[in-house]
Structure formats: structure tokens, C-alpha cells
Amino acid sequence: MTLRLRTLVLGFVAMLLAGVVGGAVLVYMGFYDISAMRQHTKPVFHLLDFAMARAIDVRADAVPPGDLGEERRVRAGLAQFQRHCLQCHGAPGVAPEALAFGLTPAPANLLHAGRTWPPSEIQWVVANGVKMTGMPGWGWRLSEEEIWDLVAFVQAMPRLSPRAYAELAGSLPGTAQAAAPVPAPPQPAPDGPATRPGRVDAGRFATQQYLCATCHVIPGVVGANQHVGPPLGGIAGRAYIGGVLPNSPENMVRFLRDPQAVDPLSAMPALGLTEQDARDIAAFLFTLDKVEGK
Ligand code: HEC
Ligand code: HEC
The missing domain is CATH 1.10.760.10 (Cytochrome c-like domain)
Known part of the structure; x- marks a missing residue:
């Protein structure tokens, strides 16, 4: 083995070792966040x-x-x-x-x-x-x-x-026709009627908690890459929500909480959103003014 080759091999082995040791240290320190409340990076x-x-x-x-x-x-x-x-x-x-x-x-x-x-x-x-x-x-x-x-x-x-x-x-014998509605999570402020105005960061986080990402392409949300419903990039600039309801913050909250009350034929199910979460999500959606890919 020439000296040059030996240096290369040794260097490679040293890097490999450093990688393994570094990885082990990160694992031991609990570096990776395994909370199911947050999406993977x-x-x-x-x-x-x-x-x-x-x-x-x-x-x-x-x-x-x-x-x-x-x-x-x-x-x-x-x-x-x-x-x-x-x-x-x-x-x-x-x-x-x-x-x-x-x-x-x-x-x-x-x-x-x-x-x-x-x-x-x-x-x-x-x-x-x-x-x-x-x-x-x-x-x-x-x-x-x-x-x-x-x-x-x-x-x-x-x-x-x-x-x-x-x-x-x-039409199937012995099956319940519809699942029970999703129970809403506890209200953040159970004793006060006033909800705060929607917050963009809270809204982005809430899209993860309500499965929005399983049906929509949503810019800025990891894993939101499905085309079951329309992509939400550019939703801020759309004239109508779901093609029927004039687009405004109040109407967005209404639609998100109960899409089928707005349009009985809507294929988007009611997901048990609280008023506050719907406001937060609406605030986030209204930051999406660019159509993806354009
Ligand atoms: C406890 C919850 C749970 C149950 C019950 C369940 N699944 Fe899943 N299923 C999941 C999860 C989580 C994934 C992975 C999601 C992902 O990354 O695609 C998945 C993935 C899948 C996929 C791959 C889809 C894709 O696009 O990646 C199929 C198909 C599927 N499940 C069918 C079924 C069928 C059919 C049943 C009933 C026999 C079933 N699942 C029951 C949770 C469940
Ligand atoms: C099971 C799939 C599914 C889930 C989960 C889902 N949606 Fe939808 N969504 C749809 C479908 C299908 C439509 C189109 C139906 C309609 O227009 O009435 C739609 C329509 C919409 C629209 C109107 C879009 C437009 O261009 O007019 C918005 C806004 C929206 N969804 C936001 C959300 C948000 C926010 C969440 C999470 C709280 C969510 N969706 C969860 C399927 C889903």
C-alpha cells in the first residue's frame, strides 16, 4: 500500500468513527425530538x-x-x-x-x-x-x-x-351509517367567551393537528403534498371558498368548522375545529397569497 493510499484509508476510517461516535452522542443526549405533536423535519x-x-x-x-x-x-x-x-x-x-x-x-x-x-x-x-x-x-x-x-x-x-x-x-346489514362527529379538543379559554384574534404561527401548527396536511398541498407545512382537496397556496387571493362562499376571514372560519353546512356536497369532512383554532388557521391561510409553482 502506498503512503498516499494508507493516509486516505485511515482518514476515511477516522471520519466513519467520528460519525458513529457523534451519532451515538446525539442519540444519548436525546437530541431528536420524537414528540408526535410535531412533524419530522x-x-x-x-x-x-x-x-x-x-x-x-x-x-x-x-x-x-x-x-x-x-x-x-x-x-x-x-x-x-x-x-x-x-x-x-x-x-x-x-x-x-x-x-x-x-x-x-x-x-x-x-x-x-x-x-x-x-x-x-x-x-x-x-x-x-x-x-x-x-x-x-x-x-x-x-x-x-x-x-x-x-x-x-x-x-x-x-x-x-x-x-x-x-x-x-x-345498505350494508348491521353497520352504523356514519361515524360519530369528531369531538373538539378542549377550548383554550373555557371560562371566557372572548377568543383572541387568529395567530399565524398557531394556525400553521394547528393544520398539523387537524390532518389538513393529509388532503391539501399547503406551502410551509412539511408533508402537506396531497391533492385530495384543492392546493391552498394562493387561497388568500381566491374570491370564493369551496366555490360557493365569498372569501372573508369570518366565512373562512365558518367553512373550516363545518364545510357541509356551507355546501352539503362538500367532500371535506367536519374536523371538530374549535372557534379559536379555526381563527388561527384562517389567519395562517390568509398569508398564503402565492399559488405554488407559479
Ligand atoms: C391505527 C391507525 C390505522 C389503522 C387502524 C389503519 N391504518 Fe392504514 N395507515 C396508518 C398510518 C399511520 C399509515 C402511514 C401513513 C403514511 O405515511 O402514508 C397508514 C398507511 C396505509 C396505506 C398506505 C397509504 C399511503 O398513501 O401511504 C394504506 C393503503 C392503508 N394504510 C390501508 C389501511 C387499511 C385498508 C386499513 C384497515 C384494514 C388500515 N389502513 C388501518 C394508520 C392506520
Ligand atoms: C379528508 C380530506 C380533507 C381534510 C382532512 C381537509 N380538507 Fe380541506 N378540502 C377537502 C376537499 C375535498 C375540498 C374541496 C371541497 C369543497 O370545495 O367543498 C376542501 C376544501 C378546502 C378549502 C377551500 C379551498 C378552495 O379553493 O376554495 C379550504 C380553505 C380547506 N379545504 C382548508 C382545509 C383546512 C385548513 C383543513 C384542516 C383543518 C382541511 N382543509 C382539511 C378535503 C379535506
Whole structure:
């Protein structure tokens, strides 16, 4: 080995050691914030998201046992979905239950997977779950047939309007037609009627707590990259909210607290926002005056 090569190798080993020791010190000092109340930092979020997508991609290879569009399968899948999935993922016009609001990463809205993922990948995720996310693996509890029924339903769901979903769910024997409304978190000031004016930073934080990021592209919010609802970049300059309500701070608060009271056909579920949180979120939304990508 020449001297030059030896110096290079030694230098590399020293750097590696410094990295390992440095990492161990950071872990020991509790440096990384594991609180589920705060989203991962942007680089960590994207790394984990990419790692999950790749891990599924290289493993998913099951072949569907026949036609997943069959109505019998979709209905059987819906029954399973209501029992095991609705509480975390919600459904058209139906919000998830309270526990889902506290999960990080937030349970994805399944519209995107239903539309774009191959059936083998949905099947793999449902059967295996995803470590460190809260997504359970169902391969031990459900039969292969039942899991394919679920895949069939997840693929059918993007085509269902809130009304069509409610009708289909209501037609199943023995299932509750609609989930209970999400209970609002405790009011910040229970003894005073006066709420303070909306605060932008509090509003940005609250978008994380109400799952807004699972359905909207929101500039400045890590992980908010879904197109279930319209992108919120430029919302400050839009004339109407949801295409029907003139855009003003008061109307924004009204819409956010109960979208279906404003427009019965709205596919955005009521998410149990308090008056104060809705004001904070509205204040944040009104800072979004630029349309993303323009
Ligand atoms: C306890 C909550 C919980 C339950 C119950 C649950 N999931 Fe999940 N699910 C999650 C979380 C969290 C993720 C990961 C979110 C992410 O990063 O995409 C996830 C991811 C998924 C994904 C990948 C979607 C995507 O776009 O990344 C699919 C598909 C899925 N779940 C389907 C189901 C089905 C079907 C059921 C019922 C059999 C179910 N889940 C039950 C929490 C849950
Ligand atoms: C389950 C998915 C979902 C969640 C969660 C969700 N939205 Fe929506 N949102 C939608 C859909 C779908 C629409 C379009 C329906 C409509 O216009 O009535 C919409 C519409 C909107 C609009 C009107 C946009 C426009 O261009 O007129 C705003 C503002 C909005 N959402 C903000 C939020 C905020 C803030 C949160 C979190 C508190 C949130 N959304 C959570 C699905 C969702």
C-alpha cells in the first residue's frame, strides 16, 4: 500500500468513527425530538417517505385473485373497512376518529393510493403494515380473501362521493351509517367567551393537528403534498371558498368548522375545529397569497 493510499484509508476510517461516535452522542443526549405533536423535519420526513415507498415497491408482488372491480368484493371490502380502517383513514365525507389526529405520520387519506397504487402494493401494506407509523399489519388477523376485498374497496373509494359512500355504507346489514362527529379538543379559554384574534404561527401548527396536511398541498407545512382537496397556496387571493362562499376571514372560519353546512356536497369532512383554532388557521391561510409553482 502506498503512503498516499494508507493516509486516505485511515482518514476515511477516522471520519466513519467520528460519525458513529457523534451519532451515538446525539442519540444519548436525546437530541431528536420524537414528540408526535410535531412533524419530522423536512429532510427526515422525505427520507422516511422515500424509504417506505422503495421498501413496498421491491416487496409487493402478489397477484390479485380475479376481478377486483366485482361489486360483491367491493361491498365485502367496505364492511371490513368500516370495522378496521375507518377510524384512522376516514372515508368520503367522513373524518377519522380522534386517535388518528394524534398520530405522526398522520394516516394517509387513501384517495391517492386507491387511484394510483398497483393492487399488489396496497395488498402488501394492508397485509404487512408499516413499522413505526401506527399502520397495523393485518396478515395475521384477516384472510387473504378479506385483504383482497379491502384492496378492491380502497380502489373503488376514490369514485365515491360522500353521498354515494353514505348510501353504500347504509345498505350494508348491521353497520352504523356514519361515524360519530369528531369531538373538539378542549377550548383554550373555557371560562371566557372572548377568543383572541387568529395567530399565524398557531394556525400553521394547528393544520398539523387537524390532518389538513393529509388532503391539501399547503406551502410551509412539511408533508402537506396531497391533492385530495384543492392546493391552498394562493387561497388568500381566491374570491370564493369551496366555490360557493365569498372569501372573508369570518366565512373562512365558518367553512373550516363545518364545510357541509356551507355546501352539503362538500367532500371535506367536519374536523371538530374549535372557534379559536379555526381563527388561527384562517389567519395562517390568509398569508398564503402565492399559488405554488407559479
Ligand atoms: C391505527 C391507525 C390505522 C389503522 C387502524 C389503519 N391504518 Fe392504514 N395507515 C396508518 C398510518 C399511520 C399509515 C402511514 C401513513 C403514511 O405515511 O402514508 C397508514 C398507511 C396505509 C396505506 C398506505 C397509504 C399511503 O398513501 O401511504 C394504506 C393503503 C392503508 N394504510 C390501508 C389501511 C387499511 C385498508 C386499513 C384497515 C384494514 C388500515 N389502513 C388501518 C394508520 C392506520
Ligand atoms: C379528508 C380530506 C380533507 C381534510 C382532512 C381537509 N380538507 Fe380541506 N378540502 C377537502 C376537499 C375535498 C375540498 C374541496 C371541497 C369543497 O370545495 O367543498 C376542501 C376544501 C378546502 C378549502 C377551500 C379551498 C378552495 O379553493 O376554495 C379550504 C380553505 C380547506 N379545504 C382548508 C382545509 C383546512 C385548513 C383543513 C384542516 C383543518 C382541511 N382543509 C382539511 C378535503 C379535506
